[in-house]
Amino acid sequence: HGEPTNENFNFESVSVNPESVKDGEVLLRTIYLSLDPYMRGRMSDRKSYAKSLEIGDVIIGGSVCRVESSKNPKFTEGDYVLAYGGWQDYHITAGKECINLGKDPKQPSYALGILGMPGCTAYMGLLKIGEPKAGETVVVAAATGPVGSLVGQIAKIKGCRVIGIAGGKEKCEYAKKEFGFDECLDHKDEKLAEKLAEVCPKGIDVYFENVGGKVFDAVLPLLNTKARIPLCGMVSGYNATELPKGPVDRLPLLESMILSKRMRVQGFIVTLDFWDQFGEFYQQMSTWIQDGKVKYLEQIVDGFDKTVDEFRGLLVGKNFGKLVIRLGPDNL
Amino acid sequence: HGEPTNENFNFESVSVNPESVKDGEVLLRTIYLSLDPYMRGRMSDRKSYAKSLEIGDVIIGGSVCRVESSKNPKFTEGDYVLAYGGWQDYHITAGKECINLGKDPKQPSYALGILGMPGCTAYMGLLKIGEPKAGETVVVAAATGPVGSLVGQIAKIKGCRVIGIAGGKEKCEYAKKEFGFDECLDHKDEKLAEKLAEVCPKGIDVYFENVGGKVFDAVLPLLNTKARIPLCGMVSGYNATELPKGPVDRLPLLESMILSKRMRVQGFIVTLDFWDQFGEFYQQMSTWIQDGKVKYLEQIVDGFDKTVDEFRGLLVGKNFGKLVIRLGPDNL
Ligand SMILES: NC(=O)c1ccc[n+]([C@@H]2O[C@H](COP(=O)([O-])OP(=O)(O)OC[C@H]3O[C@@H](n4cnc5c(N)ncnc54)[C@H](OP(=O)(O)O)[C@@H]3O)[C@@H](O)[C@H]2O)c1
Numbered sequence: 001h002g003e004p005t006n007e008n009f010n011f012e013s014v015s016v017n018p019e020s021v022k023d024g025e026v027l028l029r030t031i032y033l034s035l036d037p038y039m040r041g042r043m044s045d046r047k048s049y050a051k052s053l054e055i056g057d058v059i060i061g062g063s064v065c066r067v068e069s070s071k072n073p074k075f076t077e078g079d080y081v082l083a084y085g086g087w088q089d090y091h092i093t094a095g096k097e098c099i100n101l102g103k104d105p106k107q108p109s110y111a112l113g114i115l116g117m118p119g120c121t122a123y124m125g126l127l128k129i130g131e132p133k134a135g136e137t138v139v140v141a142a143a144t145g146p147v148g149s150l151v152g153q154i155a156k157i158k159g160c161r162v163i164g165i166a167g168g169k170e171k172c173e174y175a176k177k178e179f180g181f182d183e184c185l186d187h188k189d190e191k192l193a194e195k196l197a198e199v200c201p202k203g204i205d206v207y208f209e210n211v212g213g214k215v216f217d218a219v220l221p222l223l224n225t226k227a228r229i230p231l232c233g234m235v236s237g238y239n240a241t242e243l244p245k246g247p248v249d250r251l252p253l254l255e256s257m258i259l260s261k262r263m264r265v266q267g268f269i270v271t272l273d274f275w276d277q278f279g280e281f282y283q284q285m286s287t288w289i290q291d292g293k294v295k296y297l298e299q300i301v302d303g304f305d306k307t308v309d310e311f312r313g314l315l316v317g318k319n320f321g322k323l324v325i326r327l328g329p330d331n332l
Numbered sequence: 333h334g335e336p337t338n339e340n341f342n343f344e345s346v347s348v349n350p351e352s353v354k355d356g357e358v359l360l361r362t363i364y365l366s367l368d369p370y371m372r373g374r375m376s377d378r379k380s381y382a383k384s385l386e387i388g389d390v391i392i393g394g395s396v397c398r399v400e401s402s403k404n405p406k407f408t409e410g411d412y413v414l415a416y417g418g419w420q421d422y423h424i425t426a427g428k429e430c431i432n433l434g435k436d437p438k439q440p441s442y443a444l445g446i447l448g449m450p451g452c453t454a455y456m457g458l459l460k461i462g463e464p465k466a467g468e469t470v471v472v473a474a475a476t477g478p479v480g481s482l483v484g485q486i487a488k489i490k491g492c493r494v495i496g497i498a499g500g501k502e503k504c505e506y507a508k509k510e511f512g513f514d515e516c517l518d519h520k521d522e523k524l525a526e527k528l529a530e531v532c533p534k535g536i537d538v539y540f541e542n543v544g545g546k547v548f549d550a551v552l553p554l555l556n557t558k559a560r561i562p563l564c565g566m567v568s569g570y571n572a573t574e575l576p577k578g579p580v581d582r583l584p585l586l587e588s589m590i591l592s593k594r595m596r597v598q599g600f601i602v603t604l605d606f607w608d609q610f611g612e613f614y615q616q617m618s619t620w621i622q623d624g625k626v627k628y629l630e631q632i633v634d635g636f637d638k639t640v641d642e643f644r645g646l647l648v649g650k651n652f653g654k655l656v657i658r659l660g661p662d663n664l
């Protein structure tokens with residue numbers, strides 16, 4: 001409950017013996033560790049689509065690792081591998097959940113972002129649920145993060161007017177200059193609602209929901225008839241311990257707006273709802289990268305000891321781009 | 333605002349001269365007038381998908397009329413016609429919005445219910461948005477009304493477990509006995525939420541929303557992963573003048589539930605979203621009626637002077653079945 005504190009995390013040293021690798025297994029060394037907002041949910045005992053972590057468990061998460069030794073024919077020493085080892089330096093696995101990225105991937109860490117789970121989230125949520133049409137207005141927050149920045153860029157490719165929302169002037173400028181957003185507003189601005197109305201003179205057709213809270217409040221009155229809302233995340237509430245106080249209960253308001261504007265609101269979890277279509281995403285995104293149609297911003301922080309602070313920062317917007325921890329060098 | 337009172341309605345006598353029918357027009361006499369909950373929305377100046385009525389306007393609405401005299405080749409004297417003349421005895425029209433039901437339709441009034449707008453609403457909302465699968469649990473309120481009773485019966489045809497909600501014991505018994513609902517609960521029962529949980533041991537997969545309010549509150553915690561909610565109406569709130577007081581604002585709760593359970597919530601207005609598929613509905617429903625697969629309950633009230641009282645009653649559940657006012661005999 002609440003914002004995670006340093007006391008909620010505990011690092012332990014456990015020795016890994018390369019000899020203990022059994023037939024069919026590989027020993028992996030973590031190079032890049034992905035930090036993602038969803039991890040906060042796993043640290044809670046609230047009911048969710050996924051099992052919560054127990055106290056004492058290793059925190060789960062995607063990672064790019066290198067094979068240190070292998071008794072599995074699918075992997076050889078020195079291969080880069082997309083794995084799910086979580087917050088640990090080394091781990092041994094049978095490798096069923098791993099994807100072999102080969103000996104020389106161009107940017108190994110992209111597998112954690114633009115070419116991985118967050119990229120697929122943006123692609124599927126926007127295109128399969130949001131169904132943006134040329135000329136429509138698309139709004140997305142967390143606009144410089146991996147999901148938001150790609151939602152905006154894909155919407156631009158589809159011919160939409162794209163409004164981003166981000167924390168602070170620097171991020172807003174970046175979203176416009178580098179990612180090509182038409183406008184980007186600061187959610188810390190007290191006049192967010194008024195300014196959003198100004199930059200959306202034709203209303204909002206697709207609101208890709210990353211954050212909830214005040215941003216959603218500002219979006220609500222601007223939603224057009226037949227608007228689509230892919231519900232992807234609500235990071236503004238991940239640390240919340242209780243529902244906001246009234247004065248009024250707006251649940252019936254939201255329901256009656258969805259009805260009278262004939263909107264579609266749909267929640268999704270990319271790994272559960274769209275993972276079978278990963279190939280389509282991967283091919284299209286690779287092509288867009290090659291053709292210079294999309295840009296990608298990573299914030300790579302060195303040192304396993306930074307993990308907790310950076311993760312806490314991610315939930316309140318201290319990151320700038322896809323947050324990745326580099327645990328060690330590519331070659332020991 | 334608020335519950336409509338008799339003072340909000342005004343009946344006027346205007347004489348209609350058969351000679352004033354121009355070329356291309358018909359003079360229609362209303363026999364059956366449909367009373368529908370949506371009319372309440374048109375009597376409000378709240379923004380909506382449809383234009384509000386102005387004070388002094390004739391209240392709109394579907395009606396089954398007979399042609400009294402015709403200067404339009406598509407209609408001859410004595411034809412039954414589905415029209416939109418609203419709350420008036422006679423009207424003259426060019427007939428573009430009218431459907432000719434012929435001289436001898438089996439049940440002329442069915443065009444206002446099971447074979448018309450409400451029937452199409454149940455069919456499209458359930459099948460195209462709700463997408464019920466055999467074995468799933470479907471919940472619908474206003475279970476003895478034209479929409480709810482058909483939603484339940486169609487869901488039974490599709491092999492679902494169907495739970496109705498209605499006002500009072502008599503309606504609940506009727507829904508089970510005549511419409512074949514597996515269970516039907518009284519929404520006036522203080523223990524509605526507990527009882528609903530009992531009769532939905534496997535949760536709720538499709539909630540067809542007709543009423544909102546306390547019923548939706550009881551449904552919310554029981555919704556399954558991947559549940560679908562066609563938003564059709566919220567009649568419990570049509571007379572409301574303000575949002576319910578807190579203590580908490582559950583708007584973020586609803587949003588985060590839709591996300592974490594990966595639900596789809598979609599509003600629709602049948603005449604705007606599905607009218608082009610009316611033919612499919614009409615054929616299927618006619619077949620089901622012929623084969624005895626669906627039953628239909630009408631409450632026909634004689635006398636134009638009853639219209640206001642009956643309409644007010646409709647909004648609070650005093651009707652029992654599809655409410656129709658009979659203005660006069662089939663033959664004068
Ligand atoms: N459904 C799925 O399958 C799925 C998959 C991946 C990600 N997600 C969700 O997608 C969203 C974005 O994820 P990401 O990986 O791209 O993370 P991210 O954008 O790198 O990080 C989260 C961002 O949220 C913003 N934020 C934090 N508190 C906020 C607040 N109170 N109001 C407004 N913005 C706030 C911050 O950016 P600013 O400083 O710009 O505000 C922060 O950088 C998250 O909600 C995540 O849970 C969902």
Ligand SMILES: NC(=O)c1ccc[n+]([C@@H]2O[C@H](COP(=O)([O-])OP(=O)(O)OC[C@H]3O[C@@H](n4cnc5c(N)ncnc54)[C@H](OP(=O)(O)O)[C@@H]3O)[C@@H](O)[C@H]2O)c1
Nearest residue numbers: 369453474477478479498499542565566567568601602649
């Ligand atoms: N979206 C569309 O295109 C469309 C088209 C047609 C109808 N609709 C909607 O569908 C719904 C049903 O319409 P209908 O024509 O079939 O009407 P109906 O069921 O004949 O009449 C409305 C019923 O709502 C129930 N009700 C009233 N207040 C309630 C409350 N506080 N809590 C629970 N139930 C309450 C009453 O039944 P009980 O006594 O059993 O509670 C009442 O009989 C309405 O919301 C209507 O607006 C939507």
